[in-house]
Amino acid sequence: MINNDTIIALATSSGIGAIAVIRLSGENCIKIVNQFFQSKFRTKDLTNVKSHTIHLGTIVENNRIIDEVLVSVFKNPHSYTGENVIEISCHGSVYIQQEIIQLFLKNGVRNANAGEFTLRAFLNGKMDLSQAEAVADLISSNSAASHQVALQQMRGGFSSEIQDLRQQLLNFASLIELELDFSEEDVEFADRTAFNNLITKISSTLKRLIESFALGNVLKNGIPVAIVGEPNVGKSTLLNALLNEEKAIVSHIEGTTRDAIEDEINIDGVTYRFIDTAGIRNTKDFIESIGIKKTFEKIEQAQLVIYLFDLEKIKNKLTTIENSISEIKKIKEKHPTKQLLLIANKVDLVDEKIIAETTTSFQKTPLIFLSAKQKIGILELTSTLTQLANKGALSNNETIVSNSRHFEALNNAFNAIKEVQKGIDNAISSDLFAIDIRQALFHLGEITGEVTTEDLLGNIFANFCIGK
Amino acid sequence: MINNDTIIALATSSGIGAIAVIRLSGENCIKIVNQFFQSKFRTKDLTNVKSHTIHLGTIVENNRIIDEVLVSVFKNPHSYTGENVIEISCHGSVYIQQEIIQLFLKNGVRNANAGEFTLRAFLNGKMDLSQAEAVADLISSNSAASHQVALQQMRGGFSSEIQDLRQQLLNFASLIELELDFSEEDVEFADRTAFNNLITKISSTLKRLIESFALGNVLKNGIPVAIVGEPNVGKSTLLNALLNEEKAIVSHIEGTTRDAIEDEINIDGVTYRFIDTAGIRNTKDFIESIGIKKTFEKIEQAQLVIYLFDLEKIKNKLTTIENSISEIKKIKEKHPTKQLLLIANKVDLVDEKIIAETTTSFQKTPLIFLSAKQKIGILELTSTLTQLANKGALSNNETIVSNSRHFEALNNAFNAIKEVQKGIDNAISSDLFAIDIRQALFHLGEITGEVTTEDLLGNIFANFCIGK
Numbered sequence: 011m012i013n014n015d016t017i018i019a020l021a022t023s024s025g026i027g028a029i030a031v032i033r034l035s036g037e038n039c040i041k042i043v044n045q046f047f048q049s050k051f052r053t054k055d056l057t058n059v060k061s062h063t064i065h066l067g068t069i070v071e072n073n074r075i076i077d078e079v080l081v082s083v084f085k086n087p088h089s090y091t092g093e094n095v096i097e098i099s100c101h102g103s104v105y106i107q108q109e110i111i112q113l114f115l116k117n118g119v120r121n122a123n124a125g126e127f128t129l130r131a132f133l134n135g136k137m138d139l140s141q142a143e144a145v146a147d148l149i150s151s152n153s154a155a156s157h158q159v160a161l162q163q164m165r166g167g168f169s170s171e172i173q174d175l176r177q178q179l180l181n182f183a184s185l186i187e188l189e190l191d192f193s194e195e196d197v198e199f200a201d202r203t204a205f206n207n208l209i210t211k212i213s214s215t216l217k218r219l220i221e222s223f224a225l226g227n228v229l230k231n232g233i234p235v236a237i238v239g240e241p242n243v244g245k246s247t248l249l250n251a252l253l254n255e256e257k258a259i260v261s262h263i264e265g266t267t268r269d270a271i272e273d274e275i276n277i278d279g280v281t282y283r284f285i286d287t288a289g290i291r292n293t294k295d296f297i298e299s300i301g302i303k304k305t306f307e308k309i310e311q312a313q314l315v316i317y318l319f320d321l322e323k324i325k326n327k328l329t330t331i332e333n334s335i336s337e338i339k340k341i342k343e344k345h346p347t348k349q350l351l352l353i354a355n356k357v358d359l360v361d362e363k364i365i366a367e368t369t370t371s372f373q374k375t376p377l378i379f380l381s382a383k384q385k386i387g388i389l390e391l392t393s394t395l396t397q398l399a400n401k402g403a404l405s406n407n408e409t410i411v412s413n414s415r416h417f418e419a420l421n422n423a424f425n426a427i428k429e430v431q432k433g434i435d436n437a438i439s440s441d442l443f444a445i446d447i448r449q450a451l452f453h454l455g456e457i458t459g460e461v462t463t464e465d466l467l468g469n470i471f472a473n474f475c476i477g478k
Numbered sequence: 479m480i481n482n483d484t485i486i487a488l489a490t491s492s493g494i495g496a497i498a499v500i501r502l503s504g505e506n507c508i509k510i511v512n513q514f515f516q517s518k519f520r521t522k523d524l525t526n527v528k529s530h531t532i533h534l535g536t537i538v539e540n541n542r543i544i545d546e547v548l549v550s551v552f553k554n555p556h557s558y559t560g561e562n563v564i565e566i567s568c569h570g571s572v573y574i575q576q577e578i579i580q581l582f583l584k585n586g587v588r589n590a591n592a593g594e595f596t597l598r599a600f601l602n603g604k605m606d607l608s609q610a611e612a613v614a615d616l617i618s619s620n621s622a623a624s625h626q627v628a629l630q631q632m633r634g635g636f637s638s639e640i641q642d643l644r645q646q647l648l649n650f651a652s653l654i655e656l657e658l659d660f661s662e663e664d665v666e667f668a669d670r671t672a673f674n675n676l677i678t679k680i681s682s683t684l685k686r687l688i689e690s691f692a693l694g695n696v697l698k699n700g701i702p703v704a705i706v707g708e709p710n711v712g713k714s715t716l717l718n719a720l721l722n723e724e725k726a727i728v729s730h731i732e733g734t735t736r737d738a739i740e741d742e743i744n745i746d747g748v749t750y751r752f753i754d755t756a757g758i759r760n761t762k763d764f765i766e767s768i769g770i771k772k773t774f775e776k777i778e779q780a781q782l783v784i785y786l787f788d789l790e791k792i793k794n795k796l797t798t799i800e801n802s803i804s805e806i807k808k809i810k811e812k813h814p815t816k817q818l819l820l821i822a823n824k825v826d827l828v829d830e831k832i833i834a835e836t837t838t839s840f841q842k843t844p845l846i847f848l849s850a851k852q853k854i855g856i857l858e859l860t861s862t863l864t865q866l867a868n869k870g871a872l873s874n875n876e877t878i879v880s881n882s883r884h885f886e887a888l889n890n891a892f893n894a895i896k897e898v899q900k901g902i903d904n905a906i907s908s909d910l911f912a913i914d915i916r917q918a919l920f921h922l923g924e925i926t927g928e929v930t931t932e933d934l935l936g937n938i939f940a941n942f943c944i945g946k
Contacts, residue, residue, distance in 0.1 A: 023495030023570060026617060028595070028946035030490060031497060031567070062532040064550055075629055077616075082532055082550070099499070099565075101616045102491060102946075105625055127496070148545075148569045149494060157573055161543055478496035478570075 014093070016042060017122035017130075018114050019477035020107055027102035032110055033477065034098075034119060035091040035127055040083060042118060043096045046070055047081060056096075061085035069098070071113050077106045091127050092134030125474025129467060132459060139459025139470070140169040143413055146474050147230070154279025155229040155399075159412045168219055168409040169458045175212050176454040182208060183447045186440050193441065202434070209431050212450070216424040219411050223420075226412030228313055232274055232281035233399055236309045238341065239318035240329070244355040247382035248318065249273050249284055252392065278396045285312060309345050314398060316351045317341065321368065321379075322359040331371040338375075349398055352377045353391065358384045415470075416457050423453035482561070484510060485590035485598075486582050487945035488575055495570035500578055501945065502566075502587060503559040503595055508551060510586060511564045514538055515549055524564075529553035537566070539581050545574045559595050560602030593942025597935060600927060607927025607938070608637040611881055614942050615698065622747025623697040623867075627880045636687055636877040637926045643680050644922040650676060651915045654908045661909065670902070677899050680918075684892040687879050691888075694880030696781055700742055700749035701867055704780035706773065706809065708797070711788040712823040715850040717741050717752055720860065746864045753780060774812055782817045782866060783809060789847075790824040793832050799839040817866055820845045821859065826852045883938075884925050891921035 016036030022029075034043060044056040049067040059065065063083055069076045082097040089095035100106050115121065123129075125146070132142045144164035151157040163169070185200035192199075228234065237245050252275050273284040285308050309315055319334040341350065354368055358381040365379060378394065380387030411417055426449035433443030455461030484504030490497075502511060512524040517535040527533065531551055537544045550565040557563035568574050583589065591597075593614070600610045612632035619625035631637070653668035696702065705713050720743050741752040753776050777783055787802045809818065822836055826849040833847060846862065848855025879885055894917035901911030923929030 019496075021496045021570075022490035022498060023493035025491035025493060026943070027491035028487075028489045028501075028617065028943055029499060031499060033496075064530040064532060064552075074626075075633070077629065078632070084532070097567075101613070102489075103617050103619050103625070105620050105622075106616070109625075145569070148574070149496065149571045151571050152573050154573075157571070157577075158542075161545065165543070165546070475494070475496055 016114075016119045017126055018111055018119045019122040019127070020111065021097065021477045022102075024104070024107075026104060029099050030102040030107045032098040032100065032107065033122075033127065034096045034114065035089070035093050035122075035130060036119075037086075037094060038118070039096045040085075040094050042114065043081060043098070045117070046113060047079075050078075056081065056083055059083055061088050069100070069110055069113065076109045076113065077101055079110075087134070087136075090136070091130040092136040093130060122476060123471070124476050125471030125478055128474060128478055129471045132467075137164075138169050138173065139462065140172075140413070140416060140457050141166065142459070143415070143470060145478060147412070149475065149478065153229075153276050153281045155281070156412075159226055159229050159410050162409070163412070168411065171215065171409070172454055173458050173460070175208075175215060176451060176458070176460070178208055179212060179447065179451055179454070183444070183451060186444055186447065190441050190444060200440075206434055209427060209434065213424065213427050213431060216420055216427060219409065220417065220420050220424060222409065223411045223414075223417040224313075226410040227414070227417075229280070229410065230412040232283040233314060234283045234285055234312045235314045235316060235395075236285045236305075236312035237316045237318060238305060238309065238337075240320070240323075243318050243320040243323070244382045245318055248353070248355065248380075249275070251382045251385050251388050252277070277392050280396065280399045282395065282399075306344055309341060309348060312348065314349045314351060314395075315341060315345070316353060318353045318355055320356055321354050321364055322356040324368070325360045325364050331368055335371065351391075351394065351398070354379045355382055357381045358386060419453045419456040423450045426450035426453060484582075484587045485594055486579055486587045487590040487595070488579065489565065489945045490570075492572070492575075494572060497567050498570040498575045500566040500568065500575065501590075501595065502564045502582065503557070503561050503590075503598060504587075505554075505562060506586070507564050508553075508562050510582065511549060511566070513585070514581060515547075518546075524549065524551055527551050529556050537568070537578055537581065544577045544581065545569055547578075555602070555604075558604070559598040560604040561598060590944060591939070592944050593939030593946055596942060596946055597939045600935075605632075606637050606641065607930065607935075608640075608881070608884060608925050609634065610927070611883070611938060613946060615880070617943065617946065621697075621744050621749045623749070624880075627694055627697050627878050630877070631880070636879065639683065639877070640922055641926050641928070643676075643683060644919060644926070644928070646676055647680060647915065647919060647922070651912070651919060654912055654915065658909050658912060668908075674902055677895060677902065681892065681895050681899060684888055684895060687877065688885065688888050688892060690877065691879045691882075691885040692781075694878040695882070695885075697748070697878065698880040700751040701782060702751045702753055702780045703782045703784060703863075704753045704773075704777045705784045705786060706777065706805075707786035708788070708791075711786050711791070712850045713786055716786065716821070716823065716848075717743070719850045719853050719856050720745070745860050748864065748867045750863065750867075777809060777813050777816065780816065782819060782863075783813070784819045784821060785809065786821045786823055788824055789822050789832055789836065790827040792836070793828045799836055803839065819859075819862065819866070822847045823850055825849050826854060887921045887924040891918045894918035894921060 014037045016034055016039045018032065018034045021031045021033040040056050046069050047054075047056055047065075047067050048070050049065060054065060054067065056065065061084055065081045065083070066078070067081065068078050077100045080099040082099070084090070084095040084097070086092065086094045098110060100110055111121075125142075128137075128142045128145050131137050132139055137145075141164050144160045144162075144167070147160035148157065148164055151160050182200050182205050186205075188199050189197060237248070239245060253273075275282050275284065317334070317338055320329070323329045324331055338350070338352065341348075352372065352375060354365075354377055357365065357379040368379075369377065378387060378391055380391060382388075411420065426446045429446040430443045430450065433440075433446065452461050456466075482505045484502055484507045486500065486502045489499045489501040508525050514537050515522075515524055515533075515535050516538050517533060522533060522535065524533065529552055533549045533551070534546070535549065536546050545568045548567040550567070552558070552563040552565070554560065554562045566578060568578055579589075596605075596610045596613050599605050600607055605613075609632050612628045612635070615628035616625065616632055619628050650668050650673050656667050657665060705716070707713060721741075743750050743752060785802070785806055788797070791797045792799055806818070806820065809816075820840065820843060822833075822845055825833065825847040836847075837845065846855060846859055848859060850856070879888065894914045897914040898911045898918065901908075901914065920929050924934070
């Protein structure tokens with residue numbers, strides 16, 4: 011799998027810029043670039059310069075100058091890939107970028123595959139697999155939250171913890187395997203108390219990481235928020251007010267179901283996916299009850315539920331506060347664990363009396379009064395959202411798993427560890443749980459890449475961009 | 479005009495890439511970046527490192543890591559701008575790019591204006607004005623020809639020659655001004671023979687450079703080629719065949735006149751702008767004669783005229799060879815200096831007899847037989863085009879002026895020099911041509927930027943991209 015040939019790719023975004031950076035990696039890359047590099051003032055030999063130095067000169071092909079460039083030299087192993095690396099910083103014309111790349115393609119260099127620089131970094135031990143995966147996440151991160159999760163993972167995050175636990179488990183495993191060789195003598199090389207402690211520790215660590223995935227996933231992909239309420243209570247107006255207030259990146263994505271439009275809004279660095287729903291009403295109509303069933307399904311997907319109702323309708327006796335309270339009750343019964351946020355809209359169209367009545371009716375349940383149209387109370391809503399999103403998360407720098415491949419491996423390892431635990435608890439023979447230990451070792455190794463296959467690597471790095 | 483404050487901009491193309499480069503320039507930029515930079519293994523002080531070195535570390539704001547980066551340090555005066563320069567190579571997420579830029583904007587750095595890095599390079603004497611202008615041309619170059627012209631200009635090109643001649647003229651000017659002070663004594667400090675030689679030399683240099691502009695301009699903007707011929711002789715088919723053959727960058731630009739569609743085709747590194755015309759026919763119809771007048775106007779704009787006629791029509795007696803010959807004659811009379819390329823299309827639909835007849839009729843005039851539809855003879859056409867385009871140009875590395883501002887300044891200088899020459903020839907008093915010398919010095923200085931105004935610089939650098 012390890013190739014030492016020299017690869018090349020544009021490392022910066024394609025298109026015209028002031029400069030562009032072309033990256034080469036491989037044993038011979040310095041030697042190859044040196045053949046086409048002429049220093050401005052004298053003949054400089056790039057193969058003799060120190061690592062991490064920058065050299066001004068020209069890239070020349072058959073006496074034709076392609077460009078004036080800066081060449082950065084990184085020497086094995088002190089480079090991104092762990093190999094010799096050259097970065098050519100040229101003028102940012104697409105024509106020049108292509109001419110330089112073509113020049114080297116004609117001279118023993120090949121185009122890098124997607125993610126091949128990072129794959130080489132992994133294969134050369136510069137980073138483990140979960141760190142390599144975080145590089146791709148980091149590049150595609152578009153919010154403070156997803157950025158922090160990716161950065162933490164790239165900088166070691168939980169993988170060093172996993173690696174350490176796996177090493178300890180590996181030591182015990184070898185002792186236990188040794189016991190199997192001496193099984194007729196009934197010896198115990200592995201200290202059962204220490205072993206039990208380790209298994210408990212691994213088990214709780216895995217549990218914590220697995221649980222963090224729910225949060226990690228939403229931080230990476232956005233927190234799903236269901237907006238529930240009768241038609242025309244101002245759901246769209248509210249979304250528009252949030253968008254306007256936050257001047258955030260917006261995208262309207264057609265939902266998987268015909269009737270759902272999802273809006274993504276970035277508030278204080280966290281992405282929210284707002285899921286519009288059909289609303290909940292007391293009904294005996296069959297068709298409507300299907301709509302309500304769908305609403306409950308959407309609430310199930312959401313992490314946070316916003317219930318929106320219309321104060322003006324209450325004022326005009328088109329609905330009652332009791333009606334809203336009964337709907338909220340239904341949601342709470344169906345989804346006791348969901349966070350619920352109550353919003354009374356159109357506060358600008360009613361008098362103090364209605365507001366006071368509403369507050370009294372909801373007793374101690376917190377309620378945000380706002381006017382989506384007049385943009386009253388929007389800031390209160392956004393800060394509440396931020397509080398709820400950060401609850402026990404982001405803020406306290408906990409390790410968070412956001413990669414579904416890791417989630418799966420952690421789950422598999424956790425199940426294997428549980429079997430080991432059972433074996434210990436029931437004092438069964440070590441040859442029976444040795445296989446479970448091997449399973450756990452395998453799955454833990456999958457995360458960091460200590461256990462890997464070409465297929466797995468292929469899948470992971472195929473999702474990278476070219477040049478990384 | 480000279481600011482020493484620190485400026486920042488994204489130097490690479492905007493959008494997502496593996497990496498992005500953010501550039502800072504200014505006296506304090508190393509100190510400022512150093513405050514937010516943490517080396518990976520130990521605390522490194524960027525203010526103490528050597529110029530042209532690269533440092534791995536993190537950009538940290540209030541204990542929050544924004545990214546792992548490589549920081550390149552360039553020390554005054556050994557940098558692009560001539561000031562201290564820092565280049566931060568970060569992960570290529572738009573979010574990260576913005577976070578890093580925002581961090582520095584909050585800490586005493588301001589956004590660079592368009593072209594401000596290059597403006598500073600000019601103001602700090604790292605390049606003259608024509609070289610600075612070439613940087614923008616280089617970045618926007620999209621063909622081998624425009625790229626070579628820009629690169630040559632950026633690397634000094636004719637501006638060092640201009641600078642040298644101007645310096646010599648300046649020396650004479652001061653001697654002549656001195657004569658004016660001693661005018662009552664009738665002395666001649668300036669050797670008239672040497673002065674005359676210099677004026678002749680300047681005059682011929684300016685003439686050569688002015689003449690090169692016609693070529694420089696077409697190399698930069700594409701060689702205008704008028705395609706002339708009756709309707710349905712295969713003009714569009716020919717354009718499509720050329721496009722297909724060269725797999726070139728194509729753009730369809732709506733012409734300024736309603737009836738003209740221009741096609742840009744890049745062949746062997748040279749861009750051609752094909753201008754379709756209405757065709758020329760003997761007519762007494764008033765409307766048609768307007769069309770023909772337009773055609774002659776278009777031929778006037780073109781550097782090369784392709785006359786296309788249809789062999790099949792000749793075979794079917796719908797037209798005659800003599801008709802084509804008479805049309806070609808008309809073009810030659812109207813435009814004696816234009817290069818003319820004759821093409822007989824639909825060679826696949828006629829027999830040897832017609833081809834022989836046609837060849838005989840045209841006597842020694844070179845003629846390309848082809849079939850645009852069947853793609854016969856296209857390669858012969860493209861190599862002929864390349865030959866014509868390179869005729870006495872590109873290939874022999876002559877200095878070429880491609881910038882219309884330079885063209886204007888050269889023309890103005892040339893006119894002033896002609897006046898000086900006249901003065902010398904007519905042996906008029908030096909105080910009368912001293913003013914013309916000053917004019918010539920002014921216009922020569924405009925090119926290199928030795929004479930400049932804020933307005934002029936503003937105009938030039940406003941066309942740059944941000945980050946350059």
